[in-house]
Amino acid sequence: MGSRGKGRTVLEVGADGVALITIINPPVNSLSFDVLYSLKDNFEEALRRNDVKAIVLTGAKGKFSGGFDITAFGGLQGRQKDESKPGFMSVEVITDIFEGTSKPTVAAIDGLALGGGLEISMVCNARISTPNAQLGLPELQLGLIPGFGGTQRLPRLVGIAKALEMMLTSKPVKGQEACDLGLVDAIVSPDQLVSTARQWALDILERRRPWVVTLHKTDKLEPLGEAREMLKFARAQVRKQAPNLKHPLVCIDVVEEGIASGGRSGLWKEAEAFQALLHSDTSKSLIHIFFAQRGTSKVPGVTDRGLVPRRVTKVAVIGGGLMGSGIATALILSNYPVILKEVNDKFLQAGIGRVRANLQSRVKKGKMTQEKFEKTVSLLKGVLDYESFKDVDIVIEAVIEKVSLKQQIFADLEKYCPQHCILASNTSTIDLNLIGEKTKSHDRIIGAHFFR
Secondary structure, eight states: OEESSSSEEEEEEOTTSEEEEEEEOTTTTOBOHHHHHHHHHHHHHHHHOTTOOEEEEEEGGGOOBOOBOGGGHHHHHTSOTTSOOGGGHIIIIIIIIIITOSSOEEEEEOSEEETHHHHHHHHSSEEEEOTTOEEEOOGGGGTOOOOSSHHHHHHHHHOHHHHHHHHHHOOOEEHHHHHHHTSSSEEOOGGGHHHHHHHHHHHHHTTSSOOOOGGGOOTTSOOHHHHHHHHHHHHHHHHHHOTTOOHHHHHHHHHHHHHHHOHHHHHHHHHHHHHHHHTSHHHHHHHHHHHHHHHHTSOTTTGGGTOOOOOOOOEEEEOOSHHHHHHHHHHHHTTOOEEEEOSSHHHHHHHHHHHHHHHHHHHHTTSSOHHHHHHHHTTEEEESSSGGGGGOSEEEEOOOSOHHHHHHHHHHHHHHSOTTOEEEEOOSSSOHHHHTTTOSOGGGEEEOOOOO
């Protein structure tokens, strides 16, 4: 057994000569550095031992691996760029030791095989999965790209188009779909998973099944000219849908490097790109958001009391200026009925006109049909008083930064809105306690900001 800390792997050799290496790092068997070094130690031990014929890799308690330990990213981001990074492990360890093994390896996948977990499994000569296992590469959600060879091996297993879809959308596939795609080789029930994987590994050893090295596969790759056209189209889609994001384009570039120059060249480009992206502001921000969301999922006195989120069915926006009309636009684009309130008809019509102009701009750019425009704009209702506020779930105030005006608005909102209604201000300069000074509703007054 190799172990250098909390996370570890365990090596057990059966009478059949198959070494079972199990990843143990609760709750999702994440690939911390402790786990990766332990895995390296156990792989090397299995390769040295004469009583080991083949290797099966699995995860403890029904989960293969949820991927690289995200808590380690913060430390990595704080180091100098010229220091060694985990991306290089994809070549020096994962490829040269795990994939370059002289003994057949099979991954037995249950529960989760995400990110680095799926990448480790793709190094194996075969993958056996349960029907409901989830397999995917979600790294782009964190402003990164796969860093353990996923950009090179996934296209070789499922084809370029599907690989790009899985990486760019970060959407996982279930076991059966993965099998249909060629990502896994067989689907079995959880109670048959390890035994099937053991026999599969022995079958590879005895040449009853093919000994597949994923990085060397080319049958799923389109001819270079056709592949480049597919990648060109993918870039155009990314620029259209996410014009300010760099990492999706980097991912496509890395995939192209592997197709044009070979898998190993692609691995090195992936490693360098991963290292650079890890230090980007986008990645730092998205990783911060990930932990912030996870932190707010467990709030003492809220999440531990069985409370469930209240469904928002109607929103009100006060103020139809540039900010208010922009907020109203964002809300109706998300299919929320919106009440837009102004102080007089002239200002109200101007605000509604701004919302309509925002939507018409999308029509002109081909991002929205005229039919969709009409349906979306119908969600907006303009008013001059608070009579329609009796059933709103949240109000967002977006008027000028004048304390007395905001105080009066919130005092009025307290009178007309239901008790459950959230009272939000878009202010960026005024203390919320000061805004709510003339109300008794301090517990439901919040700040709300919108960005694009």
